[in-house]
Amino acid sequence: MSDTTLPASDSGAAPREIAVELADVTFGYDRRTILTGISMTIPRGRVVAIMGGSGCGKTTILRLIGGQLKPRSGRVTVAGQSVPDLDREALYAMRRKFGMLFQFGALFTDMSVYENIAFALREHTELPEELVRDLVLMKLHAVGLRGAANLMPSELSGGMARRVALARAIALDPMLVMYDEPFAGLDPISLGVVGQLIRRLNDALGITSVVVTHDVYESLKIVDYMYFVSGGKIVAQGTPADVRRSGDAFVRQFVDGEPDGPVPFHYPASPYRSELFSRA
Amino acid sequence: MLSAVASGIIDGLRRLGGGSIAAIGRLGFASRFCVAVVRETPAAFARFHLTLREIYFSGVLSLIIILVSGLFVGMVLALQGYDVLQRYGADESLGVLVALSLVRELGPVVAGLLFASRAGSAITAEIGLMKATEQLSAMEMMAVDPLARVVAPRFWGGVISMPLLAALFSTMGVFGAYLVGVRLIDIDPGAFWGNMKAAVDFRYDIVNGIVKSVVFGLAVSMIAVFEGFDAKPTAEGVSTATTRTVVESSLAILALDFVLTVFMFRGLGV
Numbered sequence: 001m002s003d004t005t006l007p008a009s010d011s012g013a014a015p016r017e018i019a020v021e022l023a024d025v026t027f028g029y030d031r032r033t034i035l036t037g038i039s040m041t042i043p044r045g046r047v048v049a050i051m052g053g054s055g056c057g058k059t060t061i062l063r064l065i066g067g068q069l070k071p072r073s074g075r076v077t078v079a080g081q082s083v084p085d086l087d088r089e090a091l092y093a094m095r096r097k098f099g100m101l102f103q104f105g106a107l108f109t110d111m112s113v114y115e116n117i118a119f120a121l122r123e124h125t126e127l128p129e130e131l132v133r134d135l136v137l138m139k140l141h142a143v144g145l146r147g148a149a150n151l152m153p154s155e156l157s158g159g160m161a162r163r164v165a166l167a168r169a170i171a172l173d174p175m176l177v178m179y180d181e182p183f184a185g186l187d188p189i190s191l192g193v194v195g196q197l198i199r200r201l202n203d204a205l206g207i208t209s210v211v212v213t214h215d216v217y218e219s220l221k222i223v224d225y226m227y228f229v230s231g232g233k234i235v236a237q238g239t240p241a242d243v244r245r246s247g248d249a250f251v252r253q254f255v256d257g258e259p260d261g262p263v264p265f266h267y268p269a270s271p272y273r274s275e276l277f278s279r280a
Numbered sequence: 281m282l283s284a285v286a287s288g289i290i291d292g293l294r295r296l297g298g299g300s301i302a303a304i305g306r307l308g309f310a311s312r313f314c315v316a317v318v319r320e321t322p323a324a325f326a327r328f329h330l331t332l333r334e335i336y337f338s339g340v341l342s343l344i345i346i347l348v349s350g351l352f353v354g355m356v357l358a359l360q361g362y363d364v365l366q367r368y369g370a371d372e373s374l375g376v377l378v379a380l381s382l383v384r385e386l387g388p389v390v391a392g393l394l395f396a397s398r399a400g401s402a403i404t405a406e407i408g409l410m411k412a413t414e415q416l417s418a419m420e421m422m423a424v425d426p427l428a429r430v431v432a433p434r435f436w437g438g439v440i441s442m443p444l445l446a447a448l449f450s451t452m453g454v455f456g457a458y459l460v461g462v463r464l465i466d467i468d469p470g471a472f473w474g475n476m477k478a479a480v481d482f483r484y485d486i487v488n489g490i491v492k493s494v495v496f497g498l499a500v501s502m503i504a505v506f507e508g509f510d511a512k513p514t515a516e517g518v519s520t521a522t523t524r525t526v527v528e529s530s531l532a533i534l535a536l537d538f539v540l541t542v543f544m545f546r547g548l549g550v
Contacts, residue, residue: 066421068417068420068421092423092425093423095420095421095422095423096422096423098421100418100421100422102414102417102418103414104413104414106413106414106415106417106418107415108410108415108418108419109409109410109413109415119422119424120422120424123422123423123424123429124423
């Protein structure tokens with residue numbers, strides 16, 4: 001399948017500063033190749049989705065951007081700095097400008113909601129406790145959970161945990177927030193709330209957001225640009241408007257939720273007939 | 281037929297080779313992990329409140345099992361010891377027998393085994409679950425090193441707790457032996473305490489016992505944090521890691537005890 005750039009609908013927009021760039025990135029473990037020839041450009045201030053089925057390598061892209069993995073070849077740059085070339089100190093300094101929301105929140109289970117959000121502030125700043133308290137309450141207010149400050153993570157619903165994780169991700173006012181499956185396992189109300197929060201916080205705080213997800217409907221509502229990944233390659237890309245009117249077979253199967261298509265229903269196997277009758 | 285045998289042999293050799301490479305790789309990772317944890321020691325002591333919290337979880341919360349076990353071990357030791365000693369008219373040496381057994385061997389070893397089961401397994405499960413729920417990854421992405429923030433305080437919390445627990449175990453054991461020997465069997469308390477005081481040497485017995493418990497603390501704590509950190513991030517992976525901690529710690533304690541005893545008490549008569 002070829003990399004399809006869907007007909008652009010906002011080509012007249014002024015060029016923006018590049019926040020994240022991947023150029024011809026290849027990654028794999030031992031002999032297994034996960035990603036091949038991935039190239040993407042994420043402008044500052046935009047919400048960009050990386051979409052694809054489970055196990056297609058979406059989360060690996062986030063880990064490459066965050067420096068948790070190093071590519072076999074190609075370039076990963078964030079704010080002009082080559083991430084794989086950073087030493088530990090420089091990588092940690094860069095990560096202080098990142099926020100990340102993990103699939104199920106990854107809240108620290110031995111700390112209250114308040115402590116979870118204060119964690120990064122206390123680790124990386126020398127702020128007085130009163131100021132930390134004000135900042136934590138502001139972040140919690142932004143996600144609508146100021147009243148839940150004293151709850152423990154085990155007392156939160158899935159949607160609330162995701163919102164707390166979101167507040168934690170923006171605690172240090174990052175330049176880039178990465179979301180790993182922010183919509184997975186949420187009820188429709190929480191889904192809408194988290195989606196709107198991603199968009200609103202991105203615009204209000206002037207950050208850049210990379211959303212890895214397979215939830216196409218929610219993404220179409222909030223993102224500026226989408227990349228479709230399948231089999232470790234980018235197979236299509238475009239704005240939500242482009243995606244809606246796309247005739248690309250993969251995009252159509254993904255958007256319409258068709259069970260069979262470019263992504264086959266059946267796992268590769270020997271011919272059905274020969275397998276059934278081979279025992280006779 | 282011949283080719284089937286040949287392929288079986290090749291398959292076996294391949295598995296042996298694969299297993300050996302995996303084991304050596306794990307050993308290498310474990311060695312690098314140990315060095316990395318020890319390197320983070322200043323972090324654990326610079327923010328001592330984190331280590332103090334782990335001393336509470338590993339040490340204070342293990343107190344009940346250590347104290348009760350120590351009491352019963354001492355009481356049983358007194359009953360069994362008296363049974364043998366009184367046959368030779370040496371029942372007044374009961375205090376000596378119990379104190380030396382506890383201080384040199386049973387205190388560090390049994391406390392170490394209990395510590396591995398109670399605290400070691402809990403440390404592994406906690407770190408393993410933090411890994412499985414991506415809490416360690418989250419910390420890393422927040423530019424906080426999990427080795428410094430999570431692993432090193434737990435390691436040093438265990439190392440500090442272990443000798444204290446062993447000392448309390450021995451103390452409770454001696455008290456249990458006193459209850460049985462003096463209160464129940466009616467051995468002369470002066471002989472019980474006096475013989476004990478005369479026979480137990482601070483440098484030779486007590487210090488060596490403390491050294492043993494420190495070594496066991498280092499071994500159990502390192503195994504516990506390593507197994508947690510190296511656990512597969514699944515429910516099954518965490519349960520396997522917890523089991524491995526208890527088994528490996530127990531074997532390490534017993535093997536190290538033999539080696540230390542040989543050097544400390546000239547167990548082989550050399």
